[in-house]
Amino acid sequence: MESSEQCALLPEAEPSTGSKSGGRGGWPAAFFLLAAVFAERVGFNGVQGNLIMYLTGQLGMSTAAAAAGVNAWGGTAFMLPLLGALAADSWIGRHRAVVASGVLYLLVVTMVNKLFGVGQSLGMLTVSSMVAPPQATMVCQDTAAVCSSPAAAPAGRVAFCYVALYLLALGQGFHRPCVQAMGADQFSESNPGGLASRSSFFNWINFAVSCGYVLSTAGISYVQDKVSWGIGFGACWAMMLVSLFVFLLGTGTYRPEQPRTFAETRRGDAMDDTAR
Secondary structure, three states: OHHHHHHHHOOOOOOOOOHHHOOOOOHHHHHHHHHHHHHHHHHHHHHHOOHHHHHHHOOOOOHHHHHHHHHHHHHHHHHHHHHHHHHHHHHHOHHHHHHHHHHHHHOOHHHHHHHOOOOOHHHHHHHHHHOOOOOEOOOOOOOOOOOOOEOOOOHHHHHHHHHHHHHHHHHHHHHHHHHHHHHHHOOOOOOOOHHHHHHHHHHHHHHHHHHHHHHHHHHHHHHHHHOOHHHHHHHHHHHHHHHHHHHHHOHHHOOOOOOOOHHHHHHHHHHHHHHO
16 A cells, blocks of 8 residues: 555656657767857856956956956856756746857847947957057066056946856856756656666766866967957857857757746655655
8 A cells, every 4th residue: 555655656757768769868969968068168168267367467457356356256157057947947947048048148139239239248258358458557667677557447348348257157057057957858767778878978068068178278268368369259159159059959859848837846856755
């Protein structure tokens, strides 16, 4: 009697959706997600990795002020995935959340069209970096050859840059948790080897993140320092565009999502705890 009640509380097994049976999901879908994660990490880390150099050089900020600004922005970027995951699970769904992150990465239509006629959030950084930095007030001592710091950039330009940065952080808040959860959803527990494939997927996604970090640090940071900040931020924007394109390209291979409200999610978790 007890075992029958327990079975009634457990969710029914999902039908097989492996690629061998012609269904969606499995590794074909996971490969699109891995490629999207790699491109997104290259673009995001390309901005994050060299940010203090941009603030102190192009915007003329002091090292202390730049470090404080980057720390505040980095902390916000790490916390926003909590908001993005909650919104995806209880409201818009994971697929829409990832698409929304791509839009936040690329488009800030109202503000940027008004100021520059450009519609990209990373494009905001690109435009900001193409504006000539403030002229340095070089007051050098003849004996020690010590010069003063460059004049600070106008407040409007600094605010413009920070708006772009926090929009990127918000976009990451949607992208980072939802892509990983979508990857786990591609492998059903009812299929033979589903749990092993899911574990392997998380190994590969960590590998993709690490490769993206290495490429952005070694490649994009070099371009920003030695070639042009505009070209460097433009390369980050291009990688974000590639990430969104690859993710949308794989839409037909993803398993159908069953979005639930937050209350339904809590009830489902409670039923699972009772079953255990």
